[in-house]
Amino acid sequence: MSDFYCENVFSGKVEVKKVKETDNILAFYHTNPYYELHIVIVPKEHILTLLDASDELISEIFSVAKEIVKKLKPEGYSIRVNGGSFQDSKHLHFYLVSGEKIR
Numbered sequence: 173m174s175d176f177y178c179e180n181v182f183s184g185k186v187e188v189k190k191v192k193e194t195d196n197i198l199a200f201y202h203t204n205p206y207y208e209l210h211i212v213i214v215p216k217e218h219i220l221t222l223l224d225a226s227d228e229l230i231s232e233i234f235s236v237a238k239e240i241v242k243k244l245k246p247e248g249y250s251i252r253v254n255g256g257s258f259q260d261s262k263h264l265h266f267y268l269v270s271g272e273k274i275r
Protein backbone atom coordinates (compact mmCIF):
# COMPACT_ATOMS: atom_id res chain seq x y z
CA MET A 173 0.00 0.00 0.00
CA SER A 174 1.58 3.21 -1.06
CA ASP A 175 0.44 6.75 -0.58
CA PHE A 176 2.20 8.91 -3.16
CA TYR A 177 0.57 12.10 -1.91
CA CYS A 178 1.53 11.95 1.78
CA GLU A 179 4.86 10.24 1.12
CA ASN A 180 6.06 12.40 -1.75
CA VAL A 181 3.93 15.47 -2.42
CA PHE A 182 2.94 16.79 1.03
CA SER A 183 6.31 15.76 2.48
CA GLY A 184 7.96 17.95 -0.15
CA LYS A 185 10.05 15.06 -1.50
CA VAL A 186 8.62 15.53 -4.98
CA GLU A 187 8.11 19.04 -6.25
CA VAL A 188 4.82 19.56 -8.08
CA LYS A 189 3.54 22.32 -10.31
CA LYS A 190 0.43 23.65 -8.59
CA VAL A 191 -2.69 24.52 -10.53
CA LYS A 192 -4.90 25.56 -7.63
CA GLU A 193 -4.73 25.37 -3.85
CA THR A 194 -7.31 25.92 -1.12
CA ASP A 195 -7.15 25.31 2.65
CA ASN A 196 -8.27 21.72 2.09
CA ILE A 197 -7.30 20.82 -1.45
CA LEU A 198 -4.30 20.83 -3.74
CA ALA A 199 -4.49 20.51 -7.53
CA PHE A 200 -1.29 20.00 -9.51
CA TYR A 201 0.01 18.70 -12.83
CA HIS A 202 0.57 14.92 -12.73
CA THR A 203 4.30 14.22 -12.41
CA ASN A 204 4.13 11.38 -14.95
CA PRO A 205 1.05 12.20 -17.06
CA TYR A 206 -1.04 9.70 -19.01
CA TYR A 207 -2.83 12.42 -20.97
CA GLU A 208 -1.78 15.66 -22.64
CA LEU A 209 -3.49 17.43 -19.76
CA HIS A 210 -3.46 15.41 -16.54
CA ILE A 211 -4.23 17.20 -13.31
CA VAL A 212 -4.46 15.54 -9.91
CA ILE A 213 -6.83 16.96 -7.29
CA VAL A 214 -6.23 15.71 -3.74
CA PRO A 215 -7.40 16.55 -0.24
CA LYS A 216 -4.50 17.78 1.93
CA GLU A 217 -5.81 15.73 4.83
CA HIS A 218 -5.10 12.01 4.56
CA ILE A 219 -8.36 10.46 3.38
CA LEU A 220 -8.18 6.90 2.14
CA THR A 221 -11.07 6.55 -0.31
CA LEU A 222 -14.11 8.27 -1.75
CA LEU A 223 -16.23 6.52 0.88
CA ASP A 224 -14.21 8.15 3.66
CA ALA A 225 -14.70 11.67 2.30
CA SER A 226 -17.42 14.02 3.53
CA ASP A 227 -19.94 15.36 1.04
CA GLU A 228 -18.60 18.85 1.77
CA LEU A 229 -15.10 17.78 0.73
CA ILE A 230 -16.33 16.08 -2.44
CA SER A 231 -18.26 19.22 -3.28
CA GLU A 232 -15.14 21.33 -2.74
CA ILE A 233 -13.08 19.02 -4.96
CA PHE A 234 -15.61 19.49 -7.78
CA SER A 235 -15.62 23.24 -7.23
CA VAL A 236 -11.86 23.23 -7.67
CA ALA A 237 -12.23 21.04 -10.79
CA LYS A 238 -14.80 23.49 -12.14
CA GLU A 239 -12.50 26.46 -11.60
CA ILE A 240 -9.67 24.66 -13.37
CA VAL A 241 -11.90 23.88 -16.36
CA LYS A 242 -12.99 27.52 -16.47
CA LYS A 243 -9.37 28.65 -16.34
CA LEU A 244 -7.75 26.18 -18.75
CA LYS A 245 -10.75 25.75 -21.07
CA PRO A 246 -9.91 22.23 -22.31
CA GLU A 247 -11.91 21.30 -25.38
CA GLY A 248 -13.04 17.99 -23.89
CA TYR A 249 -12.31 16.65 -20.46
CA SER A 250 -13.06 13.94 -17.95
CA ILE A 251 -13.07 13.99 -14.15
CA ARG A 252 -12.32 10.61 -12.58
CA VAL A 253 -11.96 8.94 -9.26
CA ASN A 254 -10.84 5.35 -8.77
CA GLY A 255 -11.78 3.03 -5.93
CA GLY A 256 -11.06 -0.45 -4.63
CA SER A 257 -8.55 -2.38 -6.73
CA PHE A 258 -8.68 0.43 -9.32
CA GLN A 259 -7.16 2.86 -6.81
CA ASP A 260 -3.36 2.91 -7.08
CA SER A 261 -2.39 5.38 -4.37
CA LYS A 262 -4.01 4.88 -0.99
CA HIS A 263 -5.01 8.51 -0.64
CA LEU A 264 -8.17 9.82 -2.28
CA HIS A 265 -7.38 11.56 -5.56
CA PHE A 266 -9.34 12.78 -8.55
CA TYR A 267 -8.02 13.17 -12.08
CA LEU A 268 -8.96 15.87 -14.50
CA VAL A 269 -7.78 14.71 -17.91
CA SER A 270 -7.96 16.10 -21.42
CA GLY A 271 -6.43 15.55 -24.83
CA GLU A 272 -4.74 12.46 -26.20
CA LYS A 273 -3.57 9.53 -24.12
CA ILE A 274 0.23 9.75 -24.24
CA ARG A 275 1.25 6.49 -22.54
Ligand SMILES: [Zn+2]
Binds near residue numbers: 175178218263
Ligand atom coordinates in the same frame (compact mmCIF):
# COMPACT_ATOMS: atom_id res chain seq x y z
ZN1 LIG B 1 -2.20 10.25 2.52
